[in-house]
Amino acid sequence: MILHVVYPNTSAASQPRYSKSSSKDEEPSGKTGSKLLGRSSNTILEKTKADFNASGKSAPDRVAQIRLQPDDIPREHLPAKKPGEVGHHETAQDRQNAWNDVVAKFKLLILSSFDLRVRQYEEDIKERGSQRSLPGWNFCTFFLLKEGLSMGLESVGLLDDALLGYDELSVELDSVLRDEANAMNAFLDETPELSDLLTASKTNGKVTSIWNSSDKPIDPRRKDYRALILNNNISVFDFKCYIFSRQIILLHRMGILHASEVEKMQSDKTKAAQQNERNEDLACLAELCQRAASFITSDSRALRADLLHAAQSNSLEDAEKTIDEIACSWTYAVAGQILDETVTNSFTAALKQSNKVLKPLPSPNKQKSGHSHRTSTAVGTSALRPPYEQVPEDAQVTFDRLKQGGRASPTTTAGEASGYEFEELAARRADLILLQRRTLEKLGQMCDWFAGIAALRKGITTSKEDMKDIDLDRSEEEDTSETIEDEGRKPVEIGPGVCLEDLRESLQSKRHFTKAYETLTSLALNHYFAATRPNAIEELFADLAIINFGNGDMVGAAGFFARITPLYAERQWYLIEESLLKLHAQCLKTLHRRDDYIQILLRILENSVNRQRSSLASTRNNHKAMVDAQRRPPSVLDTDGLIEELSLAAKDLPYELTVPMFALFDKVVVEPYIHHFDDKDGFSISIKFRHLLPENITFDTAKLQMSNYGEAQRQEIVLTAKNVEVKRGTCSVVASTNVGFQLFLR
Numbered sequence: 001m002i003l004h005v006v007y008p009n010t011s012a013a014s015q016p017r018y019s020k021s022s023s024k025d026e027e028p029s030g031k032t033g034s035k036l037l038g039r040s041s042n043t044i045l046e047k048t049k050a051d052f053n054a055s056g057k058s059a060p061d062r063v064a065q066i067r068l069q070p071d072d073i074p075r076e077h078l079p080a081k082k083p084g085e086v087g088h089h090e091t092a093q094d095r096q097n098a099w100n101d102v103v104a105k106f107k108l109l110i111l112s113s114f115d116l117r118v119r120q121y122e123e124d125i126k127e128r129g130s131q132r133s134l135p136g137w138n139f140c141t142f143f144l145l146k147e148g149l150s151m152g153l154e155s156v157g158l159l160d161d162a163l164l165g166y167d168e169l170s171v172e173l174d175s176v177l178r179d180e181a182n183a184m185n186a187f188l189d190e191t192p193e194l195s196d197l198l199t200a201s202k203t204n205g206k207v208t209s210i211w212n213s214s215d216k217p218i219d220p221r222r223k224d225y226r227a228l229i230l231n232n233n234i235s236v237f238d239f240k241c242y243i244f245s246r247q248i249i250l251l252h253r254m255g256i257l258h259a260s261e262v263e264k265m266q267s268d269k270t271k272a273a274q275q276n277e278r279n280e281d282l283a284c285l286a287e288l289c290q291r292a293a294s295f296i297t298s299d300s301r302a303l304r305a306d307l308l309h310a311a312q313s314n315s316l317e318d319a320e321k322t323i324d325e326i327a328c329s330w331t332y333a334v335a336g337q338i339l340d341e342t343v344t345n346s347f348t349a350a351l352k353q354s355n356k357v358l359k360p361l362p363s364p365n366k367q368k369s370g371h372s373h374r375t376s377t378a379v380g381t382s383a384l385r386p387p388y389e390q391v392p393e394d395a396q397v398t399f400d401r402l403k404q405g406g407r408a409s410p411t412t413t414a415g416e417a418s419g420y421e422f423e424e425l426a427a428r429r430a431d432l433i434l435l436q437r438r439t440l441e442k443l444g445q446m447c448d449w450f451a452g453i454a455a456l457r458k459g460i461t462t463s464k465e466d467m468k469d470i471d472l473d474r475s476e477e478e479d480t481s482e483t484i485e486d487e488g489r490k491p492v493e494i495g496p497g498v499c500l501e502d503l504r505e506s507l508q509s510k511r512h513f514t515k516a517y518e519t520l521t522s523l524a525l526n527h528y529f530a531a532t533r534p535n536a537i538e539e540l541f542a543d544l545a546i547i548n549f550g551n552g553d554m555v556g557a558a559g560f561f562a563r564i565t566p567l568y569a570e571r572q573w574y575l576i577e578e579s580l581l582k583l584h585a586q587c588l589k590t591l592h593r594r595d596d597y598i599q600i601l602l603r604i605l606e607n608s609v610n611r612q613r614s615s616l617a618s619t620r621n622n623h624k625a626m627v628d629a630q631r632r633p634p635s636v637l638d639t640d641g642l643i644e645e646l647s648l649a650a651k652d653l654p655y656e657l658t659v660p661m662f663a664l665f666d667k668v669v670v671e672p673y674i675h676h677f678d679d680k681d682g683f684s685i686s687i688k689f690r691h692l693l694p695e696n697i698t699f700d701t702a703k704l705q706m707s708n709y710g711e712a713q714r715q716e717i718v719l720t721a722k723n724v725e726v727k728r729g730t731c732s733v734v735a736s737t738n739v740g741f742q743l744f745l746r
Contacts, residue, residue: 001062001063001064001105001106001109002048002052002062002063002064003064003065003066003102004044004045004048004063004064004065004066005065005066005068006065006066006067006068007068007073007078007079008067008068008069008070008073008078008079009070009078009079009080009081009082010079012044013067013088014088015043015044015088016043016088017043017045017065017098018043018045018046019042019043019046045063045065048063049061049063060105060108060109060112061105062105062109064098064101064102064105065098066098066099066102067090067095067098069095110156111156114152114156117152118149118152118153121145121146121148121149121152122149124145125142125145125146125149128141128142128145129142138186138232139172139173139176139186140186140229140230140232140234141230142172143169143172143173143229144226144229144230146165146168146169147165147166147169147226147246149165150162150165150166150169150246153165154250159250159253159254160254162250163247163250163251163254166243166246166247166250167247169243170240170243170244170247173239173240173243177236186232187232187234187235187236187239188233188234188235189235189306189309189313190235190306190307190309190310190313191235191237191238191306191310193210194237194303194306194307194310194326195306195307195310195313195314197210197326197499198307198310198311198314198316198319198322198323198326198497199310199314199316201322201325201326201496201497201499202316202319202322202496204496210499211329211330211333211499211500216333216337217241217330217333217334217337218241218244218245218248218334218337219245220242220245220246220249222245223238225238225242229242235306236302236305236306237299237302237303237306240295240298240299240302241299244291244292244295244299247288247291248288248292248338248341251284251285251287251288251291252284252285252288252341254281254284255280255281255282255283255284255285255288255342255344256280256285256344280344280345280346280347281421282344282346282347282421282422282424282425283421283424283425285342285344285347285425286421286424286425286427286428288338288341288342289338289342289425289428289429289431289432290428290431292334292335292338292432293428293431293432293435295334296331296334296335296435300327300330300331303326303327303330304323304327307319307323307326307327308323311323321446321495321497322495322496322497323497324442324446324497325443325446325495325496325497325498325499326497326499328439328442328443328498328503329497329498329499329500329503331435331436331439332436332439332440332500332502332503333500335432335433335435335436335439336436336502338432339429339432339433342425342429347422347425347426350422350530351426351526351527351530354422354426354529354530422530423530423531423532424531426527426528426530426531427527427528427531427533429527430524430527430528430531430533430536433520433523433524433527434520434524436520437517437520437521437524439503440503440506440513440516440517440520441454441517443495443498443503443507444507444513444517446495447507447510447513449510449513449514451513451514451517451518451543451546451547451550452517452521452542452543452544452546452547453539453542453543453546453576455546455550456546456576456579456580456583494507494508514547514550514551517547518544518547521540521543521544521547522544524536524540525537525540525541525544528540538564538567541560541563541564542560542564542568542576542580544560545557545560545561545564545580545583546583548560549583549586549587554587554590554591555591557583557584557587558584558587558588558591558593561580561581561583561584561587562584564580565577565580565581565584568580574607574611577607578604578607578608581600581603581604581607582604584600585597585600585601585604588600594649594652594653595653597649598646598649598650598653598657601642601645601646601649602646602659602663602664604639604642605639605642605643605646605664605693606663606664608639608692608693609663609664609665609666609692609693612666612692613666613692616666616692639693639694639695640694640695641695642695643693643695643697644695661689664693665689665690665691665692666689666690666691666692667688667689667690667730668687668688668689669687669688669689670685670686670687670704671685671686671687671688677736680738681738681739682736682737682738682739683736683737683739684719684734684735684736684737685704685706685719685734685735685736686732686733686734686735687704687732687733687734687735688730688731688732688733689730689731689733690729690730690731691726691727691728691729691730691731692728693728694728696725696726696727696728697725697726698723698724698725698726699721699723699724699725699726700722700723701720701721701722701724702720702721702724702733702735703718703719703720703721703735704718704719704720704735705717705718705719706718706719717737717739718737719735719736719737720735720736720737721733721734721735721736
């Protein structure tokens with residue numbers, strides 16, 4: 001493109017843009033007009049167009065003219081005005097039209113040149129793709145060719161098309177990997193960096209962190225990936241990391257404004273620019289989190305395969321545990337990187353507004369698992385305790401808010417994220433946080449540490465010894481102090497493959513592990529609250545309840561147990577419900593809440609009876625169901641001793657507690673016939689029922705009340721039986737009275 005800049009007070013400035021025989025709209029090429037004696041009436045602009053523009057109607061116009069004003073030029077560079085020369089006068093509208101013409105031609109020529117380059121790329125890509133089945137075809141060369149097209153699209157702001165190109169390359173890479181012949185020839189068997197890390201871990205016993213905030217695990221600048229690809233000197237793991245790093249850049253740019261765009265908006269003070277400055281596309285960031293979760297799952301397999309090959313090539317024995325530790329460190333680091341890169345001002349503001357009960361916690365990657373930011377829940381002050389502990393005794397506020405769906409709208413202020421995009425991003429970020437928690441949990445299992453529901457399933461907190469006798473006259477502080485295990489503070493030897501500093505701090509002891517697990521759970525809970533994911537919230541509340549119980553916070557644990565156990569009962573998750581009920585009973589017994597403690601014991605016994613009743617019913621109706629019942633694992637709940645515990649706890653109750661008989665016994669039948677005594681007044685009635693609990697029960701007195709039915713005057717007779725012993729199976733109890741007149745059973 002040729003840009004003709006006209007200075008004032010020059011011969012060119014005295015000429016109009018176009019001659020009188022043509023108009024501006026026609027934009028003549030300068031080929032019209034008289035050419036007598038070598039002279040022409042065309043202007044300089046028309047002559048330039050005639051000399052440099054290509055002929056043809058479809059040829060673009062490559063010449064434009066800008067006329068500077070005297071005020072636009074420094075006085076020392078302004079040409080002197082010739083005497084008697086009158087310059088051509090242009091209006092402000094003419095100058096504006098000239099600048100618009102320059103900008104339009106720039107756009108047209110840039111796009112036409114770019115379109116020509118894209119067509120050339122597409123032709124080359126099509127040609128190389130058609131040669132895929134030929135010998136010597138190389139995917140790395142094809143990748144660089146197709147990536148050049150994606151980079152070109154990115155340079156002109158076509159981010160969606162560029163992202164699609166990288167998606168296609170990712171799919172084609174997976175297709176090449178399925179073809180073992182090409183895969184073996186095109187990629188390295190192992191990554192040198194990972195091989196050195198594994199060797200150092202097995203040799204030195206401890207390695208420094210290679211993934212931190214300054215050295216991100218997924219970064220296109222981490223290595224010269226394009227040079228490695230060009231030289232066919234790259235592993236599958238590095239190849240996938242590079243593709244995903246480019247996808248991160250595109251999605252991040254689509255979600256958060258590019259630096260050049262921000263600078264432009266800061267210089268533009270118009271109202272529209274100020275409005276756009278606050279807009280952020282959280283849907284793209286949510287997609288980034290979703291892609292990251294899928295990428296971590298798939299590429300971790302490539303990482304393990306890479307490390308296994310390195311262990312074999314270096315003759316490293318017993319490297320499986322170290323490989324698992326390195327893979328967990330990488331997973332934790334990548335998830336933390338994505339969490340840090342998807343935090344925006346609008347999302348943070350909306351998250352703070354939506355969480356009115358649970359205040360947002362800082363990122364565990366910034367907080368180093370929260371070890372120095374809180375104290376033990378058993379001895380710390382309320383100001384230092386996590387937000388979920390600062391709730392009423394029955395956690396009514398938290399769960400009523402969850403039940404009613406009463407969440408503050410995150411769209412109340414202008415410029416903040418839309419409700420759907422905000423909820424989607426919050427949910428995807430919470431999934432990554434839980435991925436970090438599962439990674440921490442896996443490393444903890446190597447040390448035989450469990451937390452939350454996992455500890456419950458392993459039976460660590462549900463052993464029979466936990467239901468030991470507790471003196472109800474003792475203080476709560478004495479009971480709480482015994483629940484904290486001193487051995488949990490003992491440091492352990494951390495595996496050499498844990499090469500991330502945050503994880504090493506979290507694995508110093510069981511106490512640090514529990515705190516890190518608790519911090520991640522609270523952070524995920526805040527996000528799920530904002531995203532209105534009730535099922536995930538309930539599961540996390542169960543984890544927090546068990547953590548509180550393990551830390552000795554019986555008040556907070558009892559409040560959570562009281563609300564979450566009915567939710568598991570509604571979904572018929574009986575095994576988890578029964579285990580939670582047992583922990584709830586221990587909390588209530590420690591807190592000396594005798595009435596609630598008795599109700600929970602009755603509920604435990606009733607659940608045990610219902611499970612056995614349904615199991616017996618299924619075995620009678622279906623042979624297949626009988627086989628399934630025999631294979632069904634037994635209940636994790638041991639009810640031995642609960643009857644005696646219930647009797648002792650209810651002995652001093654100031655009121656009578658009524659429980660339906662069918663709640664604790666099965667097939668309760670009262671015989672319709674009475675038996676008169678031969679040698680004395682009175683009669684007796686037999687009651688048959690089935691006792692399903694394994695423990696025998698001895699009643700001091702069993703009473704049966706009979707009353708007339710359908711008459712105006714009500715009469716009652718009470719039949720009694722002394723010292724009744726009920727054993728497992730079908731039982732019969734005979735109750736008698738010395739009353740001799742006839743009544744009808746009601």
